[in-house]
Amino acid sequence: MxxxxxxxxxxxxxxxxxxxxxxxxxxxxxxxxxxxxxxxxxxxxxxxxxxxxxxxxxxxxxxxxxxxxxxxxxxxxxxxxxxxxxxxxxxxxxxxxxxxxxxxxxxxxxxxxxxxxxxxxxxxxxxxxxxxxxxxxxxxxxxxxxxxxxxxxxxxxxxxxxxxxxxxxxxxxxxxxxxxxxxxxxxxxxxxxxxxxxxxxxxxxxxxxxxxxxxxxxxLSKVEWPVFAEKWNYFSSRPVIPFPLTTGCTWNRCLFCPDRNKPFMNVPVDNLKKVLAGAPDNPVVHLIDSAVPVNTIHELLPLFKEKTSGFYGFARPQGDWLRGNLLHDMAESGCLMLQTGAESGSSGILQRYMKGFSPDTAQRVIASVSQAGIRNYVYLLFGLPGETEDDRMQTLELVRKLKGKIDYMNLSIFNLPEKCELTDRAEEFGIEPGEYDSDAPVLRFYRPFHSLDGSEPRTESRDFLKQVFRPDPAVGPILKATPRWFRAGHMALMEKQGLYR
Ligand code: SF4
Known part of the structure; x- marks a missing residue:
């Protein structure tokens, strides 16, 4: 057997x-x-x-x-x-x-x-x-x-x-x-x-x-609704179905990304239709792509509208989202939330690490998402090598300009991946990767590093977040509204004034 x-x-x-x-x-x-x-x-x-x-x-x-x-x-x-x-x-x-x-x-x-x-x-x-x-x-x-x-x-x-x-x-x-x-x-x-x-x-x-x-x-060239050993009884008000439209990343250029060698593939959209055919009533689709592909989403809107009670996923805040009425059409078809990797308000930082969008574009995308009635969950990253106090203040300024338009926020401090292009080109970016004090046989994804100019962007960022960023009147209410538990899935299903889907 x-x-x-x-x-x-x-x-x-x-x-x-x-x-x-x-x-x-x-x-x-x-x-x-x-x-x-x-x-x-x-x-x-x-x-x-x-x-x-x-x-x-x-x-x-x-x-x-x-x-x-x-x-x-x-x-x-x-x-x-x-x-x-x-x-x-x-x-x-x-x-x-x-x-x-x-x-x-x-x-x-x-x-x-x-x-x-x-x-x-x-x-x-x-x-x-x-x-x-x-x-x-x-x-x-x-x-x-x-x-x-x-x-x-x-x-x-x-x-x-x-x-x-x-x-x-x-x-x-x-x-x-x-x-x-x-x-x-x-x-x-x-x-x-x-x-x-x-x-x-x-x-x-x-x-x-x-x-x-x-x-x-x-x-993933063939997927359909699987068998479950137990009854569907997740802690969620609607059944949330995870599904990738792609593997790898459509952008694939950020220098600190550890996943750039993952093979890219468009997952056949027919698979999503087959999966939804077996799903419980009123499913919400959680798009688990590293970056949701704009063109495929556009193609799928009729399916989302007809067969689901909503969808959400990660988006790079690139200008393509501003095309025509795309965001309004997405809202109409049930888009509940976009998780936007804005990362920094400093164009120098975004360019240096090959993010492929500017803070102005990120600002326009986030504002338009909000205007379309879609929840915004914005990701910010602090402590990249070379980041200065001025860069961090520009990130705060970005949030201030978006006052009332960001629903939830995720703040993280940069960790240097064991393997990525930035680690390979460390000296060019003014850092030297180090080793942890202990050489215990343990699993590791990250390495410590120090900056050649003596700056300590991670420590400086931690202080900045504590003393300046978190207490700012534009930031505090967003952090207060961001649930601590059952994050993305329940955020998409959280009531929000003026939103009805
Ligand atoms: S958008 Fe995300 S997954 Fe894609 S390359 Fe950049 S960090 Fe990696």
């Missing part, structure tokens, strides 16, 4: 089906191979909040879960959303306390000991008393005998502790385990320490899924 199952270990925010597991199972389904999705992150949180919490006498989570699945109104109310998430987080905190050194949240799991150390994770998994052990043992007991080959899909480091334990328990139960997904390929291609995973997993697959089919064609 060779019955397969696709497993997505905790922790991933349980608001939508994990994209990697969904595409793997959907691609196998399109080739006649049934491999039901077991979303153990959703399973773990449901078990914790709805079974374990009442038994252990924690705060009653039921009303919070009910609200997230079925708010009284069409969209989430920001205040209510914040308070129900607070209840869930407090239960997670109380539960974590039973496991010394562990920290769990709705989107992360941090084990005790050295960070990202596979040997520590193996020891914890074999010890059998992690926050996941109780749930995983029950799940294996329940599903034992329904599959012989587990395909563990890994997308985030937050899944790794539970993935190591899941693989160990499945192998103890005599089940073959293969591990793959974007995390393992990213570690091999752009990180460090992938060989350490050999101690955690016997079989690792680095390809896009095609080795499971025996046919050498791009895996």
């Amino acid at each position: 060779n019955r397969k199952a696709v497993i997505s270990p905790p922790v991933i925010t349980p608001s939508e089906v994990p994209a990697g597991a969904f595409m793997l199972s959907g691609g196998l389904a399109a080739r006649g191979i049934e491999a039901p999705i077991h979303d153990l992150s959703l399973g773990f949180f449901r078990w914790l909040f709805l079974e374990h919490a009442p038994e252990a006498g924690y705060t009653n989570c039921l009303p919070s879960i009910e609200y997230l699945i079925s708010p009284e109104t069409e969209f989430y109310n920001p205040h209510k959303h914040r308070s129900v998430c607070g209840v869930l987080q407090s239960v997670l905190k109380s539960y974590s306390r039973k496991f010394p050194g562990w920290h769990l949240s709705l989107m992360d799991s941090i084990p005790p000991g050295v960070a990202h150390s596979p040997s520590t994770l193996i020891a914890l998994a074999r010890g059998g008393s992690t926050p996941f052990s109780g749930y995983l043992n029950r799940w294996i007991e329940r599903t034992r005998g329904t599959f012989d080959h587990a395909l563990i899909s890994l997308a985030y480091l937050s899944q790794l502790p539970a993935a190591v334990e899941t693989a160990w328990l499945l192998e103890q139960a005599g089940i073959r385990v293969t591990v793959g997904g974007s995390l393992v390929s990213a570690l091999r291609d752009t990180g460090r320490g992938v060989e350490l995973l050999n101690g955690c997993f016997r079989e690792i697959a680095f390809d896009d899924g095609r080795s499971l089919t025996g046919v050498d064609e791009p895996f």
Whole structure:
């Protein structure tokens, strides 16, 4: 027998089906191979909040879960959303306390000991008393005998502790385990320490899924609605379906991008039609592209309007979005939110790192998105090598000019990828990549660096954010409105004055 199952270990925010597991199972389904999705992150949180919490006498989570699945109104109310998430987080905190050194949240799991150390994770998994052990043992007991080959899909480091334990328990139960997904390929291609995973997993697959089919064609060339092992019961008011229109990136030139070697491909749009044909009612499509392609979106608007109750995704703020009535047509067809990578208000910084748009264009795109009635979630990046106080002030100025037009904001501080063009050309950009103090055998995606001119853009940015940027009257209200938990998916479904879709 060779019955397969696709497993997505905790922790991933349980608001939508994990994209990697969904595409793997959907691609196998399109080739006649049934491999039901077991979303153990959703399973773990449901078990914790709805079974374990009442038994252990924690705060009653039921009303919070009910609200997230079925708010009284069409969209989430920001205040209510914040308070129900607070209840869930407090239960997670109380539960974590039973496991010394562990920290769990709705989107992360941090084990005790050295960070990202596979040997520590193996020891914890074999010890059998992690926050996941109780749930995983029950799940294996329940599903034992329904599959012989587990395909563990890994997308985030937050899944790794539970993935190591899941693989160990499945192998103890005599089940073959293969591990793959974007995390393992990213570690091999752009990180460090992938060989350490050999101690955690016997079989690792680095390809896009095609080795499971025996046919050498791009895996996403065929996808349809997959089979689920459990009922669809995500913590979301509408079913959110992840789907990429492309793999790789349409732009592919930013110098600090670790993903530039990913092969580019347009995913056939027919696949989206097939996926939507099997989806639950009123789906919202989460476009998971690195940068949503403008032309394809235009072509898909009739499909979105007819078959979905909305869509959202990442956009480079390039001038193409301003063509004709595109943004208004998108709003009419259900576009709920664009996540815009504006990154900096300094044209010098954007040019230096080959972002391919100017701050003026980004400003016009964001303003037009808002005017069209689409929510704006703006991403800003601070601390790039060579960034000065003047550059940072220009970013603040950009936000000030957009007052009232930005709904949510994501602020990050630059990390130097282990591998990218900037790391290769470090000296040209005035930096020298370094090494971490510890040479412990751990997984790494980033390296420390120092600037040759003595400046410290990361530290300076941190101070700037704390002392100048966050307290600014143009910024504070946006940060206050940005939900801390269930980010993108629920932001697209959050009520906003004047918006009705
Ligand atoms: S737009 Fe994003 S994914 Fe594309 S090259 Fe730039 S950083 Fe990379």
